[in-house]
Amino acid sequence: xxxxxxxxxxxETLALWKRxxxxxxxxxxxxxxxxxxxxxxxxxxxxxxGVDVSYVKGDSVRACASLVVxxxxxxxxxxxxxxxxxxxxxxxxxxxAFREVPFLVDAVRRLREQEPGLxxxxxxxxxxxxxxxxxxGVACHLGVLADLPCVGVAKKLLQVDGLENDALHRGxxxxxxxxxxxxxxxxxxxxxxxxxxxxxxxxxKPLYVSVGHRVSLEVAVRLTRxxxxxxxxxxxxxxxxRSRDHLRRSLGGPGPRQESRNQEAQRPKVGPEQxxxxxxxxxxxxxxxxxxxxTHAEAPSPGAQEQ
Numbered sequence: 673x674x675x676x677x678x679x680x681x682x683x684e685t686l687a688l689w690k691r692x693x694x695x696x697x698x699x700x701x702x703x704x705x706x707x708x709x710x711x712x713x714x715x716x717x718x719x720x721x722g723v724d725v726s727y728v729k730g731d732s733v734r735a736c737a738s739l740v741v742x743x744x745x746x747x748x749x750x751x752x753x754x755x756x757x758x759x760x761x762x763x764x765x766x767x768x769a770f771r772e773v774p775f776l777v778d779a780v781r782r783l784r785e786q787e788p789g790l791x792x793x794x795x796x797x798x799x800x801x802x803x804x805x806x807x808x809g810v811a812c813h814l815g816v817l818a819d820l821p822c823v824g825v826a827k828k829l830l831q832v833d834g835l836e837n838d839a840l841h842r843g844x845x846x847x848x849x850x851x852x853x854x855x856x857x858x859x860x861x862x863x864x865x866x867x868x869x870x871x872x873x874x875x876x877k878p879l880y881v882s883v884g885h886r887v888s889l890e891v892a893v894r895l896t897r898x899x900x901x902x903x904x905x906x907x908x909x910x911x912x913x914r915s916r917d918h919l920r921r922s923l924g925g926p927g928p929r930q931e932s933r934n935q936e937a938q939r940p941k942v943g944p945e946q947x948x949x950x951x952x953x954x955x956x957x958x959x960x961x962x963x964x965x966x967t968h969a970e971a972p973s974p975g976a977q978e979q
Contacts, residue, residue: 830880
């Protein structure tokens, strides 16, 4: 029988969560704070981190939280922390951080205590930063609490402040001809909330990059591009691969198929429009390579994903 996390929190809890987001949002820094960020070649950047939370199909309580650190610019994994965790908060649009970030902050704390020399100089997060209904997505939340530069990298456009995945938007996406091409995501308010980025020459699907903390949007976009061997940035991709593998081993082998918010980004593509997000079979257990519909009961719908 599937295990379920707590039901929707009462309105008092949601009010507290909104208040906490507002208080923490006041601490977000949306400019470059590090010397390496001001260098066009990112000279001085040596360690880039990625985080992920992977779930068990049909079980909204058990999950695996992972933090990986990669060397830069080599993009080789130099540190890995994967832990099974028990979720206590349900998924609610706009409040993903309260479900996942405590476990990711714990992972950063363990790294600071045990291997401070491997602390990442920046974190890439599968989710949004200031591109959020209240301007404070999971990348902002994690960045502020971990006190690290943080970038939000989402695979779907969050439809907020008038942004829509409509014909006009899709037309702009088609104009992204080469890897590294991007265009700003400007809301009805006039605020630039992020950028749509063609992250790889072979990928026609954009990524949606937004500021999390202690980084400018321009640097966030260039850094994301520089970390992409495939569509998804390597730190996020490796965190996903390793969290799902840890989940599989913790469950005793094949067992239930694992689900992840990154699962779509890991499916090998075929045909002339191949999206080289990952070479077939690389670094993943056979059962995790099987494509199929995303069935996690807590997953948000494509048009309303709020992180």
